[in-house]
Amino acid sequence: MRTGHAEALAPMVEAVLREADRVPASIDRIAVTIGPGTFTGLRVALALTRGMALALRCEIVGIGTLEAMAEAVRQEGEGGGLIIVAIDARRDELYFQIFSRDGVPCAPPALLSIEAAAAEVTRWSKEAEGPLRVAGSGFPLLAARKEAWTSRLCDTGRNEPDAVCVARLGAAKAPGAEAPKPLYLRKPDAKLPAKSMAMGAARIRRGLPADAMLVAALQNASFEEQWNAAAVAQFLDGPGTALILAENGMGECEGYALLRQTGAEAEIISLAVAPDSRRRGIGRILMEGVLAALREAGANALFLEVSVVNEAALTLYQGLGFVPVGRRAAYYRDRFGAHDALVLKRDLVQNET
Numbered sequence: 001m002r003t004g005h006a007e008a009l010a011p012m013v014e015a016v017l018r019e020a021d022r023v024p025a026s027i028d029r030i031a032v033t034i035g036p037g038t039f040t041g042l043r044v045a046l047a048l049t050r051g052m053a054l055a056l057r058c059e060i061v062g063i064g065t066l067e068a069m070a071e072a073v074r075q076e077g078e079g080g081g082l083i084i085v086a087i088d089a090r091r092d093e094l095y096f097q098i099f100s101r102d103g104v105p106c107a108p109p110a111l112l113s114i115e116a117a118a119a120e121v122t123r124w125s126k127e128a129e130g131p132l133r134v135a136g137s138g139f140p141l142l143a144a145r146k147e148a149w150t151s152r153l154c155d156t157g158r159n160e161p162d163a164v165c166v167a168r169l170g171a172a173k174a175p176g177a178e179a180p181k182p183l184y185l186r187k188p189d190a191k192l193p194a195k196s197m198a199m200g201a202a203r204i205r206r207g208l209p210a211d212a213m214l215v216a217a218l219q220n221a222s223f224e225e226q227w228n229a230a231a232v233a234q235f236l237d238g239p240g241t242a243l244i245l246a247e248n249g250m251g252e253c254e255g256y257a258l259l260r261q262t263g264a265e266a267e268i269i270s271l272a273v274a275p276d277s278r279r280r281g282i283g284r285i286l287m288e289g290v291l292a293a294l295r296e297a298g299a300n301a302l303f304l305e306v307s308v309v310n311e312a313a314l315t316l317y318q319g320l321g322f323v324p325v326g327r328r329a330a331y332y333r334d335r336f337g338a339h340d341a342l343v344l345k346r347d348l349v350q351n352e353t
Helices: 005-019 039-056 065-076 114-125 139-143 148-152 163-172 209-222 229-236 282-296 311-319
Strands: 029-035 059-064 083-088 093-099 110-113 132-135 153-155 203-206 241-247 253-262 265-273 301-307 323-334 337-347
Touching: 005 039, 029 039, 029 065, 029 163, 039 059, 059 065, 059 163, 065 083, 065 093, 065 132, 065 163, 083 139, 093 114, 110 114, 114 139, 114 148, 132 139, 139 153, 148 153, 203 282, 209 229, 209 241, 209 253, 209 265, 229 241, 229 253, 241 282, 253 282, 265 282, 282 301, 282 311, 301 311, 301 323, 311 337
Parallel strands: 029 059, 083 132, 132 153, 265 301
Antiparallel strands: 083 093, 093 110, 203 241, 241 253, 253 265, 301 337, 323 337
């Protein structure tokens, strides 16, 4: 449907329940796709299902669109081989994810250029046996490539998620998950006015490995050193690591902090605020969330490094009570040259007198 989602969806749910001879109170769990997909469609579906879950006091779980499409291919079980889900996102980009033959994600979902998606296929297909089964409207874009693996591509003909597969995946999810939120791999073209993005609109939450793609995108938009989602996810699998995210009122990531704690001491590995969200107090809100999380984790001191030419960050950290304890020569490099790094420390435990 191009329009009318909100008006049509609730009557459709009612009709399906009536056809199945069930009443709403018999629902134990609701599964809903969270994207990637159209902004309007995702918001309508999530608003309705979260409202139903609240009214019926039942569980609700989110299923990725690409995950559901891969599950449909896996269920068919014909030909084995990697499963590639590629949806044409326009602008010469693909909503893209690769799965093993058993449906296990090889990497988080991503919005990639066609060239970057082709590079991922090249990387994963080198050691894969059998055909490369493709679901999604992006098949022709991959099939038009000249790489050696093109002859192995197999179009499964699946361009949309199957409700049965969404239900199957939803039933298998562990209970107690956080209420689903839309997975936006591309920011909306329409922006909220700056006033509605004020400090009070930001909230802090703990990040998960599934947020690795968001972190990598912000890192790459903020620093010369480029990361990928796999590296972020691998870091988060390490001991003593944590991810703190700042989100705006739309549920979009405004900033992140990657932390590592060893004993009573912690350090910030990386921290960034989205370029179009700066000068709104997001950095301070994010740092206050970091400090609160580390105190809760029993840390006594927090260390970080900051470039001597990053005046905004230095002002923020000094205002939060950080003091310099060291200096590293030519630690940072950018297109303007090399810059020293100041090592800053903040005590997290107040001394009682």
